[in-house]
Amino acid sequence: MSLFPTYNRFPFTIESGEGTVVRDDHGKEYLDFVSGIAVCNLGHRPSVVKKAIQDQMERVWHVSNLYQIPIQKEAAQLLTEAAGLDYAFFCNSGAEANEAAIKLARKHTGKDKIITFQQSFHGRTFATMSATGQEKVQEGFGALLPTFEHLPFNDTDAVLELNDDSVAAIMVEVVQGEGGVVEAEESFLQAIENKCAELGALLIIDEVQTGAGRTGTPFAFQHYGLSPDIITSAKGLGSGFPVGAMAGKAYLSESFSAGSHGSTFGGNPLSSAAVKATLSTIFNDQFLHEVNEKSSYFMKQLKENLENVQGVAEVRGKGLMIGIEVDEQAIDYVHKLREKGLLAVLAGPKVVRLLPPLTVSYEELDQAAEMLQTTLSKQSANLKL
Structure with missing residues (x-):
């Protein structure tokens, strides 16, 4: 190894990306709701x-x-x-x-x-x-x-x-x-x-x-x-x-x-x-207005979809900086979401953090909300067994 092991890296490589979508070295596509940890606010390669x-x-x-x-x-x-x-x-x-x-x-x-x-x-x-x-x-x-x-x-x-x-x-x-x-x-x-x-x-x-x-x-x-x-x-x-x-x-x-x-x-x-x-x-009024509209839309979906999911304690955030607090270790949810095709990141041991590009589309927000509901419901059920 030529690198100090200072990072717990996920076991895959992102080879390309455009907008909200990235592809790994096997050609699998993901919705990237990490954005390089709130870096790619305009998506990949704007x-x-x-x-x-x-x-x-x-x-x-x-x-x-x-x-x-x-x-x-x-x-x-x-x-x-x-x-x-x-x-x-x-x-x-x-x-x-x-x-x-x-x-x-x-x-x-x-x-x-x-x-x-x-x-x-x-x-x-x-x-x-x-x-x-x-x-x-x-x-x-x-x-x-x-x-x-x-x-x-x-x-x-x-x-x-x-x-x-x-x-x-x-x-x-x-x-x-x-x-x-x-x-x-x-x-x-x-x-x-x-x-x-x-x-x-x-x-x-x-x-x-x-x-x-x-x-x-x-x-x-x-x-x-x-x-x-x-x-x-x-x-x-x-x-x-x-x-x-x-x-x-x-x-x-x-x-x-x-x-x-x-x-x-x-x-x-x-x-x-x-x-x-x-x-x-x-820093454009219309752009920021759209960020707020997307935030309201996505937060409403998440709260409605996840309010009855066992193991989800709270959905919170500001704009397109969102945390989903869970009762178990959040890393298990992050891994399952990645397998499903959605990239998320931790914010402490029990919070799944979502940081989509500010340019994310409503269709992509719908896809992410569906993946979150399905995956968190399944993973919660499995963890309780």
């Missing part, structure tokens, strides 16, 4: 992104951030305007975006502590692993960074009781993805925003999985009327190109001056072309 990348490849691929990159500025403008923020920094992943946010918050405030929440996921670098509220991510790596504190998610009282002037920022996901597709309560988020103002701390919202239209708005925080100081994004930004971004308010720019942070590959011409084409498509 023509608008493919053309933008091909056009850029005919000019220049990489120059580093030593030089002006006009298309990077164009991508940044799309991102910041949609988020209601002012400046962006491009990097290569969600973890790097969160690292940048942590560094900026500490540098700007001159304080050290970052508050995050139990069951959160912010990345696998040392800072973002320390920020993550899941022991399974942290086990075996020795002492974590000491300046992170994890409060219970959706516990408004715990936020209200915070009284610590050393807090630089509170970082939160408005929908916990890896933590089980759990939506934050509006009162909880409002308490966080108010507490940040009280403590002179920054509000950081991790939109790595929820951004780029996944929940039916450009960014998920916009469902709740929040005004974050910083957001982070990645996954769906580049339709499969590795790219992450941190965006923030204008007053923070003085703390990220030349030489304070950087990235060799971040926002290079190819990735910026992918971002510009992706966001130009998604």
Whole structure:
């Protein structure tokens, strides 16, 4: 073997894909409701992104951030305007975006502590692993960074009781993805925003999985009327190109001056072309309206089809980010769905997560709903034997 065994890979290879459909190395077709874990928001090989990348490849691929990159500025403008923020920094992943946010918050405030929440996921670098509220991510790596504190998610009282002037920022996901597709309560988020103002701390919202239209708005925080100081994004930004971004308010720019942070590959011409084409498509009122229509349609089907299925505890989600909580180990359901022709992913041990492309058709949603009902009903019956 030439690869470290860091992944529990499924026993098949995806050889090709277009839109919502992928094919394995034996020619079998699947509906892909994983989308590279919320990455392929426009489906596989979207023509608008493919053309933008091909056009850029005919000019220049990489120059580093030593030089002006006009298309990077164009991508940044799309991102910041949609988020209601002012400046962006491009990097290569969600973890790097969160690292940048942590560094900026500490540098700007001159304080050290970052508050995050139990069951959160912010990345696998040392800072973002320390920020993550899941022991399974942290086990075996020795002492974590000491300046992170994890409060219970959706516990408004715990936020209200915070009284610590050393807090630089509170970082939160408005929908916990890896933590089980759990939506934050509006009162909880409002308490966080108010507490940040009280403590002179920054509000950081991790939109790595929820951004780029996944929940039916450009960014998920916009469902709740929040005004974050910083957001982070990645996954769906580049339709499969590795790219992450941190965006923030204008007053923070003085703390990220030349030489304070950087990235060799971040926002290079190819990735910026992918971002510009992706966001130009998604950040469109009609496109997002259709995402919300599809979400309502699919959630209604799932709740009706699965409400009487033994072993299904709850169907929940926001936009096209959906979790089905089951009583048994969810991996058994994921394997059976794959055999049936539907790709799904876990969100913790007992949640089947569905992340279809935002371009999924109603016919494909119907097919997925039927496969889910049949497979979950059968698997539940088998597990009870």
